[in-house]
Amino acid sequence: MAHYVIVGAGRVGRRLASDLDAAGHSVALVDRSAHAVEATTPAEVVVGLGFDRDALRRAGIEHAQGLAAVTADDSTNIISARVARETFHVLHVVARIYDAERARVYQRLGIPTVASVEWTADQVLHRLLPAGTADPTRRDPSGRLLMTESMPHRSWCGLPLTRVEELAGLRIAYLTRYGEGVLPPADGVLQEGDVVHAVYPVEDRDRVETLLQGEAARARTRGAEDEDDEEGRA
Structure with a gap:
């Protein structure tokens, strides 16, 4: 069993948390207003910003196998992904990007990105799970x-x-x-x-x-x- 951190408690974030939990993994959801979804997700809910190091530590980032940043804000997603990769050295990181043009820039940073028009929860699972590709x-x-x-x-x-x-x-x-x-x-x-x-x-x-x-x-x-x-x- 591995541990995963999901930044963003919207529809995609909750779906990812549910799928990962069903696969036997532990999951933490990080969202600045996550109280409203605590009853609808099996994941541990951490209230905070996805790029805040203290919030990520409370979510277990230091022993996480992967992080997915799937909020509605590109900047939050890419900063969260970079903090996970560069500060905590998380192996599997993926960011949801609405602006397809910006996705090229982020790919150069070594962070897998998926444009919103192509995004599905299944696609991020393929990128998060080392044996789920x-x-x-x-x-x-x-x-x-x-x-x-x-x-x-x-x-x-x-x-x-x-x-x-x-x-x-x-x-x-x-x-x-x-x-x-x-x-x-x-x-x-x-x-x-x-x-x-x-x-x-x-x-x-x-x-x-x-x-x-x-x-x-x-x-x-x-x-x-x-x-x-x-x-x-x-």
């Missing part, structure tokens, strides 16, 4: 291949995309970079903030997601061990 409907007709989206651990940034594919055992279909879908360049490298849309066998899902959410050095070590095993068998 797979959409079961995104499989090939035989059911053998799965496409998922994830933002790898920052230690993967700077690696050639071909090396990412080799280490993780996947094929990169496309990237979301600065809020736009792009085909992976043949000589491209992974940049901070990139969302990787990858294809791999269904049975490899846990292995791939564990690798991408961990440090790249571990994947390199595992790859070297596999090569040694193959040489030993030869």
Whole structure:
């Protein structure tokens, strides 16, 4: 079980809290006027501003697996997300953005953003949950291949995309970079903030997601061990 902080107690925030609670996680909702929703959410409710460090600490940010900022104000969302990422080093952070043009700027800061017109509670769950990035409907007709989206651990940034594919055992279909879908360049490298849309066998899902959410050095070590095993068998 992991802990998640949701900034914003509106419809989307309450839906996220309910879904995360149903999945067995602990959740804290932060809102400056959250008293009115205490009876309608299973989450712990913390009254305060989403970018206030004391309010975030009361919400358990120091041991949180992820934070979603989903208020109706872009500035609140992005500041909350930056505080979570830069001050408390929260691994999974996502911000709701109404201004699609500004979303590009925030993507450069390494914070996943979703424009309001594209936003659904399911989409933020895909970005918050380290093992929740797979959409079961995104499989090939035989059911053998799965496409998922994830933002790898920052230690993967700077690696050639071909090396990412080799280490993780996947094929990169496309990237979301600065809020736009792009085909992976043949000589491209992974940049901070990139969302990787990858294809791999269904049975490899846990292995791939564990690798991408961990440090790249571990994947390199595992790859070297596999090569040694193959040489030993030869």
